[in-house]
Amino acid sequence: FIYLLGFFGIDFVQSLVLRPSADVWATEDDEVESEVLLRNEDARHVPCGQALDRSIRSLQPPAPIVTAEKVFDEMPVTVMTEEDEEIIRSVVRGMTPSYSLESKLGDCKRAAAIRREALQRITGKSLSGLPLDGFDYESILGQCCEMPVGYVQIPVGIAGPLLLNGREYSVPMATTEGCLVASTNRGCKAIHLSGGATSVLLRDGMTRAPVVRFGTAKRAADLKLYLEDPENFETLACVFNRSSRFARLQSIKCAIAGKNLYLRFSCFTGDAMGMNMVSKGVQNVLDFLQTDFPDMDVIGISGNFCSDKKPAAVNWIEGRGKSVVCEAIINGDVVTKVLKTSVESLVELNMLKNLTGSAMAGALGGFNAHASNIVTAVYIATGQDPAQNVESSHCITMMEAVNGGKDLHVSVTMPSIEVGTVGGGTQLASQSACLNLLGVKGASKESPGANSILLATIVAGAVLAGELSLMSALAAGQLVKSHMKYNRSSKDVSKVSS
Ligand code: ADP
Numbered sequence: 001f002i003y004l005l006g007f008f009g010i011d012f013v014q015s016l017v018l019r020p021s022a023d024v025w026a027t028e029d030d031e032v033e034s035e036v037l038l039r040n041e042d043a044r045h046v047p048c049g050q051a052l053d054r055s056i057r058s059l060q061p062p063a064p065i066v067t068a069e070k071v072f073d074e075m076p077v078t079v080m081t082e083e084d085e086e087i088i089r090s091v092v093r094g095m096t097p098s099y100s101l102e103s104k105l106g107d108c109k110r111a112a113a114i115r116r117e118a119l120q121r122i123t124g125k126s127l128s129g130l131p132l133d134g135f136d137y138e139s140i141l142g143q144c145c146e147m148p149v150g151y152v153q154i155p156v157g158i159a160g161p162l163l164l165n166g167r168e169y170s171v172p173m174a175t176t177e178g179c180l181v182a183s184t185n186r187g188c189k190a191i192h193l194s195g196g197a198t199s200v201l202l203r204d205g206m207t208r209a210p211v212v213r214f215g216t217a218k219r220a221a222d223l224k225l226y227l228e229d230p231e232n233f234e235t236l237a238c239v240f241n242r243s244s245r246f247a248r249l250q251s252i253k254c255a256i257a258g259k260n261l262y263l264r265f266s267c268f269t270g271d272a273m274g275m276n277m278v279s280k281g282v283q284n285v286l287d288f289l290q291t292d293f294p295d296m297d298v299i300g301i302s303g304n305f306c307s308d309k310k311p312a313a314v315n316w317i318e319g320r321g322k323s324v325v326c327e328a329i330i331n332g333d334v335v336t337k338v339l340k341t342s343v344e345s346l347v348e349l350n351m352l353k354n355l356t357g358s359a360m361a362g363a364l365g366g367f368n369a370h371a372s373n374i375v376t377a378v379y380i381a382t383g384q385d386p387a388q389n390v391e392s393s394h395c396i397t398m399m400e401a402v403n404g405g406k407d408l409h410v411s412v413t414m415p416s417i418e419v420g421t422v423g424g425g426t427q428l429a430s431q432s433a434c435l436n437l438l439g440v441k442g443a444s445k446e447s448p449g450a451n452s453i454l455l456a457t458i459v460a461g462a463v464l465a466g467e468l469s470l471m472s473a474l475a476a477g478q479l480v481k482s483h484m485k486y487n488r489s490s491k492d493v494s495k496v497s498s
Helices: 002-008 010-018 035-045 054-058 082-093 098-105 108-123 180-193 217-228 230-243 275-292 313-318 332-337 343-360 371-382 386-392 429-437 450-475 478-486 493-497
Strands: 156-164 167-174 198-208 211-213 248-257 260-268 297-300 321-330 395-402 407-417
Touching: 082 098, 082 108, 098 108, 156 180, 156 450, 167 180, 167 371, 167 429, 167 450, 180 321, 180 332, 180 371, 180 450, 198 275, 198 450, 211 217, 217 230, 217 248, 217 260, 230 248, 230 275, 260 275, 313 407, 321 332, 321 386, 321 450, 332 343, 332 407, 343 395, 343 407, 343 450, 371 386, 371 407, 371 429, 371 450, 386 407, 395 450, 407 450
Parallel strands: none
Antiparallel strands: 156 167, 198 260, 198 321, 211 260, 211 297, 248 260, 321 407, 395 407
């Protein structure tokens, strides 16, 4: 904790916490588990179950009771009925598969409560502290999470207003990392006082790359040439675009490894992050190709040349999702008064840390201070897939002295921001509220894709703010200073953690 405080610059955090500032803003893989796998998972803990004994349902009327076999002293999370108790015992004995509770009971909340109680009895471990109530379990059924037993609470803080392209945004960040929101907030303040940031979308296309195998490298090359021939593109696009009224095939980039061919399809996906949409389109094209290339063996719809949720140069160079550049000119006075450092120190640190240091480390897309901190916090708050922070956090931060060395030009270039405002976790109540705060909830009626593009530019803007603030804290030597100060703290950390 002390390290974090220092890392983000404790001095300004204290000033934010201890005294309200009057000048604030005075002048914003992916693959689905199979049922077989679930069954195997179950089998590891309890005997694999039979179908639910239907006679259990006939126990009438369900009388509220407190569970007889509770393992812990805490109050049960919910009042169980005798029928519930029967089902819990059946799950514990392995007669009823845990995963089947929702479909058998037709009540998602009850299914979660029963699964939870059964889990506590099976494991002998308490789930006290993990809430069950206050969540709409119907809303996640079949799309967001299987076999729920509760939900993890993550606080949401607000950084901003972020002044971006002439509009203000309050940026929601879900995190448990102390100082992260405060630090990003300070960066937003510096940007605001300097007239705001500008961001530009450079490209917008989600990718999926199946791997197919032939008998010879010659045949694999034949398909590569066919797919890359501009004369065939229209036909292939027509077949691909049948997957959705929003899908628009943009390109197919191929790579060969011997007689194996990797086909990287890139596609516009409207306001959806697009993995489902692009996968359906790819399947359509593969089915179509099978007629002319009957010797083509489809090994996998994803061959990792996509590349989803893994560090890969292809995303860094070609981009994936939205490629965005965001810039601002920070006034020299603001650098001194708000960021507590100098333009010269920031430029030097950026060169030696984000550029040279990352090169020395052999970084892949990691030419930044902490882009992934901001990306992940905004992703969790707005219902994005947080695992995609891997490539979404690819970012090069540039800093340069301008206006005769007086002011700072700062930019972040992020080639692979993968966001959507429809589908996945975006429709859940909390995440949807955060999207609403940014004015990008759901599908854009006027122009499909406009909401997800705006969200991507906001992510880049928030990263710009985060980079500015952390780099300033480092340049000002606050890391060392606060370590010196807080290492002398008399607080007994072991007591705090216990
Ligand atoms: P993903 O492809 O990101 O996994 P989903 O398939 O879960 O997304 O969600 C996209 C769904 O939302 C599609 O069925 C699509 O038809 C629908 N949809 C509605 N409006 C839009 C829009 N503006 N852009 C993209 N998809 C939209």
